[in-house]
Amino acid sequence: EAGVTQSPTHLIKTRGQQATLRCSPISGHTSVYWYQQALGLGLQFLLWYDEGEERNRGNFPPRFSGRQFPNYSSELNVNALELEDSALYLCASSHRGLVNEKLFFGSGTQLSVL
Amino acid sequence: GQQLNQSPQSMFIQEGEDVSMNCTSSSIFNTWLWYKQDPGEGPVLLIALYKAGELTSNGRLTAQFGITRKDSFLNISASIPSDVGIYFCAGRTGANSKLTFGKGITLSVRP
Numbered sequence: 717e718a719g720v721t722q723s724p725t726h727l728i729k730t731r732g733q734q735a736t737l738r739c740s741p742i743s744g745h746t747s748v749y750w751y752q753q754a755l756g757l758g759l760q761f762l763l764w765y766d767e768g769e770e771r772n773r774g775n776f777p778p779r780f781s782g783r784q785f786p787n788y789s790s791e792l793n794v795n796a797l798e799l800e801d802s803a804l805y806l807c808a809s810s811h812r813g814l815v816n817e818k819l820f821f822g823s824g825t826q827l828s829v830l
Numbered sequence: 831g832q833q834l835n836q837s838p839q840s841m842f843i844q845e846g847e848d849v850s851m852n853c854t855s856s857s858i859f860n861t862w863l864w865y866k867q868d869p870g871e872g873p874v875l876l877i878a879l880y881k882a883g884e885l886t887s888n889g890r891l892t893a894q895f896g897i898t899r900k901d902s903f904l905n906i907s908a909s910i911p912s913d914v915g916i917y918f919c920a921g922r923t924g925a926n927s928k929l930t931f932g933k934g935i936t937l938s939v940r941p
Contacts, residue, residue, distance in 0.1 A: 821872030
């Protein structure tokens with residue numbers, strides 16, 4: 717069974733540009749989570765989608781947005797990129813509704829803003 | 831808030847030694863998860879805990895859900911070089927709450 721897949725693995729952009737990151741969850745998982753991992757800051761929660769709806773949002777500006785498609789894959793969009801947006805962006809999926817819900821992560825997209 | 835505290839930031843041990851890590855919060859959690867992250871990879875789930883007082887093992891790893899529900903512990907016995915990595919605790923306060931992560935502890939194992 718394939719795990720969570722993310723693309724691209726690396727992305728280089730310049731300040732002010734827009735970035736689009738993609739995530740395919742594990743088959744059968746309906747929830748997708750996005751986390752930002754900047755150096756020294758641990759994993760910061762960005763967004764949570766379930767069944768196509770945004771369920772929760774972290775403390776990030778509106779230029780961080782996303783969506784979940786009918787096949788449960790997801791996109792994270794970052795507009796007006798800033799230097800401090802450089803980080804590893806991790807996507808995780810889970811099978812919502814289970815009492816013992818667990819998150820499974822992809823390998824991430826390393827975004828570098830120059 | 832729902833912050834999780836992990837300290838120290840880094841730990842250095844000798845191969846073969848046991849090591850303990852803890853994760854604390856001022857909030858009550860109903861789920862605790864422990865993850866390990868290798869360089870260039872996403873975190874991998876090690877152990878999940880769902881009941882206060884629960885003690886769960888996964889090979890050389892043992893984790894406990896604290897009785898107060900405000901902390902959790904991870905123990906690694908007889909460490910080996912491949913135990914090197916960043917260990918994160920994560921917790922959830924309710925069924926529909928997000929999973930909050932600690933800042934992680936970087937473990938180094940000297941051969």
